Amino acid sequence: MASAPFPTEESVPPPAIAVERLGCRLGGRMVLSDIGFSVPGGEILGILGPNGSGKTTLLRCVAGLQTPSAGRVLIDGDDPRALRPVELARRLALQAQDSTAALGFTVRDVVGMGRLVHRRSPFAGAGAEDRAIVEDALDRLELSGLAGRAVEQLSGGERQRVMIARALAQRPRILLLDEPTNHLDIHHRFAVLDLVRSLGITVVATLHDIELAARWCDRILLLADGRLQADAAPEDALTPDRLTAVYRVAAAVDRRPEDGLLRIDLSPLMSPRTEPSR
Numbered sequence: 001m002a003s004a005p006f007p008t009e010e011s012v013p014p015p016a017i018a019v020e021r022l023g024c025r026l027g028g029r030m031v032l033s034d035i036g037f038s039v040p041g042g043e044i045l046g047i048l049g050p051n052g053s054g055k056t057t058l059l060r061c062v063a064g065l066q067t068p069s070a071g072r073v074l075i076d077g078d079d080p081r082a083l084r085p086v087e088l089a090r091r092l093a094l095q096a097q098d099s100t101a102a103l104g105f106t107v108r109d110v111v112g113m114g115r116l117v118h119r120r121s122p123f124a125g126a127g128a129e130d131r132a133i134v135e136d137a138l139d140r141l142e143l144s145g146l147a148g149r150a151v152e153q154l155s156g157g158e159r160q161r162v163m164i165a166r167a168l169a170q171r172p173r174i175l176l177l178d179e180p181t182n183h184l185d186i187h188h189r190f191a192v193l194d195l196v197r198s199l200g201i202t203v204v205a206t207l208h209d210i211e212l213a214a215r216w217c218d219r220i221l222l223l224a225d226g227r228l229q230a231d232a233a234p235e236d237a238l239t240p241d242r243l244t245a246v247y248r249v250a251a252a253v254d255r256r257p258e259d260g261l262l263r264i265d266l267s268p269l270m271s272p273r274t275e276p277s278r
């Protein structure tokens with residue numbers, strides 16, 4: 001009987017992202033210490049943690065925009081800072097929170113910027129395929145009606161969708177999202193996260209909405225003070241005790257009886273000052 005070849009070390013692909021003993025010093029302070037994890041291709045990883053815990057810095061290290069002070073990041077086995085910018089941008093797109101670089105352009109122009117890394121030369125114009133991909137990204141993010149509008153004339157949520165559309169137009173294998181839902185109304189939160197999941201690509205997203213993250217992510221990294229507190233499936237990472245320790249809130253976690261989705265109820269910790277008087 002013919003047997004399948006046993007995978008050798010060379011034939012096993014590296015994880016899409018590997019982070020090894022990463023440390024990052026900013027302003028004379030270690031804002032990330034001893035962070036290690038890997039992300040297999042196709043996984044959706046959420047990075048959660050309180051303000052200032054290091055989520056954006058970690059995402060910037062993965063994107064090759066921030067040089068670590070210790071350890072390393074590998075994208076498909078390569079150091080992102082050693083790759084040519086165009087090569088890195090074909091593998092990985094970052095949707096950052098800041099959209100100021102888009103000001104002065106129309107929505108369609110900004111989404112079209114995602115195609116620049118695929119041009120054969122910097123002087124080549126957009127081809128039919130580029131234009132089709134841009135229209136598809138506009139349509140998916142419900143932006144077709146705003147395509148001719150200047151970005152500065154958009155609301156915060158519309159602008160956020162433009163930056164996501166631009167990242168999608170880049171057609172990356174890895175998508176890094178920095179708080180992709182913070183300006184979005186509830187319809188667009190679900191729509192954008194469903195859309196991203198449907199792409200089947202590797203995604204790393206920083207998120208503040210704990211329940212949304214629990215339902216959407218395959219795995220959660222929980223950060224506090226620049227250190228990893230958990231790296232596990234949502235139900236194992238987001239335990240009531242851990243949520244209380246990290247976020248300083250009271251937490252109850254259970255599953256909705258109708259569909260088994262995680263339900264996370266958060267409330268302020270009772271202190272003598274906030275306790276209602278009888």
Ligand SMILES: Nc1ncnc2c1ncn2[C@@H]1O[C@H](COP(=O)(O)OP(=O)(O)OP(=O)(O)O)[C@@H](O)[C@H]1O
Pocket residue numbers: 026027031049050051052053054055056057058
């Ligand atoms: N350029 C910088 N120089 C010095 N310190 C910085 C710099 N950028 C960020 N920091 C500090 O690093 C820490 C981590 O910041 P980071 O933006 O990664 O946190 P975060 O978890 O994304 O926060 P938030 O939830 O508020 O967006 C914070 O204490 C922040 O003040």
